[in-house]
Amino acid sequence: MSRIDYFRDPSAPPANSVVPSVTVVVTDEAGRLLLIHKTDNNLWALPGGGHDIGEFVADTAVREVREETGIDVVVDSIVGLYTDPGHVMAYDDGEVRQQFSICFKARPVGGDLRTSSESKEVRWVDPADLGNLDIHPSMRLRIGHGLEPLPRQPYIG
Numbered sequence: 001m002s003r004i005d006y007f008r009d010p011s012a013p014p015a016n017s018v019v020p021s022v023t024v025v026v027t028d029e030a031g032r033l034l035l036i037h038k039t040d041n042n043l044w045a046l047p048g049g050g051h052d053i054g055e056f057v058a059d060t061a062v063r064e065v066r067e068e069t070g071i072d073v074v075v076d077s078i079v080g081l082y083t084d085p086g087h088v089m090a091y092d093d094g095e096v097r098q099q100f101s102i103c104f105k106a107r108p109v110g111g112d113l114r115t116s117s118e119s120k121e122v123r124w125v126d127p128a129d130l131g132n133l134d135i136h137p138s139m140r141l142r143i144g145h146g147l148e149p150l151p152r153q154p155y156i157g
Contacts, residue, residue, distance in 0.1 A: 023048035025146025
């Protein structure tokens with residue numbers, strides 16, 4: 001399935017759904033950022049995805065990172081909550097989803113890099129090289145917040 005992201009675009013179609021989702025800022029000991037090259041929109045992004053019924057939202061973050069990258073993580077904190085109604089994603093099946101994303105900060109604890117059906121490339125990226133990648137503005141916002149050295153509140157439960 002393909003998708004088009006609209007970010008504060010007056011020509012965007014109206015949203016017809018909202019799905020709670022997560023994105024995850026994962027940095028290694030060298031300060032590199034874990035990114036995926038997505039299959040649905042051909043952009044680079046943080047790993048993440050939809051929250052499932054019966055799941056703690058932090059477990060969604062752990063599951064999505066593992067599914068999309070092969071890396072096992074532990075969630076340390078919340079970066080932010082992103083609910084801009086001006087950001088919608090139009091899918092080729094007619095769904096137009098309003099953004100509702102919780103961004104977490106996590107650290108790797110195991111696993112090996114691998115791709116998935118949602119990621120055609122997975123890599124650790126030096127933050128200085130982010131300008132060379134095609135990244136949606138809303139994702140750049142999350143990445144910037146996640147890489148800030150400011151202390152964040154720890155995630156509990």
